Structure formats: structure tokens, C-alpha cells
Amino acid sequence: MNAVIEVDGVTRRYRSTTALDAVSVRFEKDVIHGLLGRNGAGKTTLMSMITAQEWPSSGGVRVFGQHPHENEQVLPRICFVREEQQYIDDARASHAFAAAAMAFPRWDQEFAEQLAADFKVPEKTRIKKMSRGQRSAVGVIIGLASRAEVTFFDEPYMGLDAVARQLFYDRLLADYAEHPRTIVLSSHLIDEIAHLIEHVVLLDEGRVVLDEPVEQLRDRAVTLVGRADAVGELTAGRTVLQHEAMGRTARTTVLGGLDDGERRRAGELDLDLLPVSLQQLVVHLTSKAEQHGQSGQREQHERNA
């Protein structure tokens, strides 16, 4: 594999809070990544660091093998679409596109205009006066049409309805297929992007708790449903993420996959084995820390270290 972004031991402190705590992570070339985590987990701070909009308190960031800060070799190749992007006061969409055309060498004006029509972005309205959804669409269009080698979308969907979001996913996949590049999608709508991403990075309280191909997550956890005693037999000694019981029936989600012997046994015991969705796994891995406080997080961190 070939990392275009290398983050090594990056810590970022603000007065009393630590937004990122010794984060080390790599983003591979031409892969669509999901950057997930709860509000305040450090996602935006990490993206700001990589795109040279903030400095780490300690640790290092390299993009295309170079330091990104004030680096004209690097910055035109990175596009960062923020949740609430600020535009110049009187700017219309066409002005924002013109500015993007200057900033990004691979900008595709025709594609931008096509997208503006698809998303029904008004031509004559100032961006400031647009609805939230229309403003978000302007950001999404710049992210797509810039064709930057590394593109970050930080919750770009605010105000976009389900139809517009689907349009974004479809255009993103189609354009990525034609022009492969490194994409990092940050989103709370995990179910919507689960099939779009190839690799997931999950942050919790400034730390990386998950960093692996989506395909491998299937072995991360499993849910067993059936008679409580039978479920108990196979889940004994495992880390239980969630457990519900109703009469003699139980549903238990545990960390780790089942080996062939255990699968056979589950069959004999007439248990249903359900895979855990990315959304469920994220909820389990990030709410656990809350239940168990600091020590729980540390355990989590060590397990993943």
C-alpha cells in the first residue's frame, strides 16, 4: 500500500482539553475512507491538521511525503470541504467556482456546472442568502469538481435532503471510478456511507479506536440470538458489547468473530448469527468508553494498540 497522508503521534491541546491524543494513522492513495466518531471526537481537528489549517502541539503530519504547512507543492493538491464553509460576502456560486478554479489545478468547470444544475444551485443568489442545503451543495460541488488528489468532506450534508445526498453519493462514486483519488468522508450518517467506503478510521475522545478495511469489520463482532443458555455457552468469557434478554431468549453481541468449531456449535444449538453493521459497531465501540469512564477507554486503546 501507498500512504499519501501520514500522521505520526499527533497531539493537539487547547487550554484544558486534548482534542487529539497521540494519533497515528495513514490514509492510502486512491481509497475512499470514512472518518467516524462522535461530536468532539477530534475528526475536524485531525482534518484541519492534515490540511495545514492548524498546527499540532506535538507529532508530525506528512502529505505526499512532505510537510503540508505553507507548502505550495502540497496545498493545491488538497481540498477540504467544511461543514460550514465561509465565503466572501457578496459571492455567488459562480464566484466560488472561479476561486476554486484558481486554487485547484485539476478543476473541471464543465463538471462543476453540470453538478450545479443537478443540485439546482441558484445562479443569481448570493451564497450567504442561500438555504443551508444550497450552501452545502456549493461545498460539495467544489469538493467534487476540484478533483484534488486528496479531498476531505467534513459533514458536508447539513441541510441536504435524502434525494440530494443520494445524488452526492452517486456522483462521488461515478467520478471516483473515472478519476480515482484519496477521499476522506466524515459523517454521522454511517449507514448511508457504509458501502461507499473501503477503509474506516474511528476516533473517540481524541484517540484512534478503529483503523481497518471495512471488509474486515465483519470479524470484529457478532450477534448471537437464541435460547439464553445456548447463547451463554458461546459468549462466556468474551467481551460483551450488548446483551438483551426476553424470557428464555437472549440476544448478545460480543467482540471478535467465531471460529469454525464455534460456528458448528452455534448451528447445533440452533442459534442465529447476525453480523454487526458498521453503525452498530461504531455505537458499541464509542459508547462503551462513556459507560466505563477513563479506565474503559484505556482498555479499549490498549486492545487496539
Added chain:
Amino acid sequence: MDEGRALFVQIAEQVEASVLDGTLEEGERAPSTNELAAFHRINPATAAKGINLLVDRGILVKRRGLGMFVADGAREVLRAERRRQFADHHIAPMLAEAGVLGLDVETVVELIRARGVPGRGAG
């Protein structure tokens, strides 16, 4: 899509199903990675993995510069494979359900006969 099996396996199975029922004929061009990705709204890498599974098994063949094509004899390979799996995939669950309901094997056989045998008319 069903979450039970890995997504790329499901993609491969859908292409297989098209070959089995003749929607995709032998020698015909199979959907490309990008077509599958766009149609199923999934990452192209996942679609590629599904395609590779079929190439490894000789169901699809790559023709340089032209794309993926359904291999000669692919349909028969798939039919033979599905026949081998038929008992495990279809008969075993049916008998398990029959057991729960207290239906004996004779009754199940009667029920199958009453449905008629596929390919020979329903009688």
C-alpha cells in the same frame, strides 16, 4: 442488500444468478466493476473483489482491453456447484422446519409431489 454475507460475495452471487438464469449468456460481456459499483451504490474496490472471485473460479474471463466476459461452460459449472449445495442449502433447512412442525419425511415427500415436479409440468 442482505447483510448476512460479505458484500463482495453478494455481488458475485448476483452475477452468478444472472449467468444461471440466462440473463447473462456465455460469451457475453459481463458488467464492469464501475457499472456494478454505480448500480449497487458501492465502493468500486468491493465490486472488483466480487468480480475477482468469479475470475478465480473461471466463471468470468478477462479479455484485455475489452473487459470481463462470461466464460464458455460457466453456466454448467455453476449448475453443478448449486446441485452439490442443494441438499445443504435447501433440503436441510426444510427438514429442520418440518421437524419443528412434527411433519415426518413421508409427509414432506407427499407435499413435494403435490407441488409437481419442475420441468415436467405441475400435473
